[in-house]
Amino acid sequence: MSKIANTIDEVRSIELDNAFYVEDGKWIESLTISATEDFDPADFVSGISGTTLFYTRTIPTGPTGVTVKRLTLLATESYPFILGIVLRKEAIPNRIVYQDGLFEVVVTTREWEDFRELADEIKETLGTFELQSVNQIEQPGEPLDSGRLMEVLTTKLSTEQLEILETAYTFGYFDVPREVSAKELSEELDIAQSTLSERLRTAERALLELIYGPNDF
Incomplete structure (x- = not known):
C-alpha cells in the first residue's frame, strides 16, 4: 500500500x-x-x-x-x-x-x-503505535470490505447528492469543529444556503435509508 x-x-x-x-x-x-x-x-x-x-x-x-x-x-x-x-x-x-x-x-x-x-x-x-480510541461493544464489526459498501452507496445516490456530500466532506463541513460554515459551503457550490440545507438533508436521508430502510412512520 x-x-x-x-x-x-x-x-x-x-x-x-x-x-x-x-x-x-x-x-x-x-x-x-x-x-x-x-x-x-x-x-x-x-x-x-x-x-x-x-x-x-x-x-x-x-x-x-x-x-x-x-x-x-x-x-x-x-x-x-x-x-x-x-x-x-x-x-x-x-x-x-x-x-x-x-x-x-x-x-x-x-x-x-x-x-x-x-x-x-x-x-x-x-516501530510505532498510537492508540486513538477504545470502545467496548457487544458484537464485533464486520471484517474489512467497506470498499464494497462505498461502491453500493455511490451507485445508489444521485450525482447531485454525491456532489453535495463529497464537497461538504472535502471542505471539512462535517469536522468537529467545522472547518467551513454553511454560508461558505453554499458559496463554494454557488447555491443558496437554504438550498444547501435542503440538499444536505436529502442526501443524508438517502444514506440512512440505505442503512435502515425506508421510514414508513
Whole structure:
C-alpha cells in the first residue's frame, strides 16, 4: 500500500477492502484508492515487484475532481505486513487505511489483554503505535470490505447528492469543529444556503435509508 501511494500523484487514501493469503507471502488483495488526479493502475502495478493486477474498476463519484478506483491484485507482502500481524493475534480487522504515510487500523479483540499484546507486537515490528480510541461493544464489526459498501452507496445516490456530500466532506463541513460554515459551503457550490440545507438533508436521508430502510412512520 505504501509503495502504491508513492507512485500516485495526489493520492488521498488507500483502503484494504479484503485480502486472502495464498502462500509464500503472497496475498490476493482488494484495494480502494482515492486520489485528486486520475491514474492508470496498470502503470504503477507493473513497476512494483511481485505484484500482478487482476481487475480494476472506476467507482462513480461527484464532480469535485476526486478519482476512486477499486483494484484486485496479487501482491507479495514482505514481513511485517499489518494485516498479517492482526490475524496472527486472532483479532478481527475491521478497517485498514493508508493515508499521509500512516496506517489507520480498526480491529476487534476478545479481551483487553489481547489488544495490549497486539499493540505491543505492532510497536515492536513496525516501530510505532498510537492508540486513538477504545470502545467496548457487544458484537464485533464486520471484517474489512467497506470498499464494497462505498461502491453500493455511490451507485445508489444521485450525482447531485454525491456532489453535495463529497464537497461538504472535502471542505471539512462535517469536522468537529467545522472547518467551513454553511454560508461558505453554499458559496463554494454557488447555491443558496437554504438550498444547501435542503440538499444536505436529502442526501443524508438517502444514506440512512440505505442503512435502515425506508421510514414508513
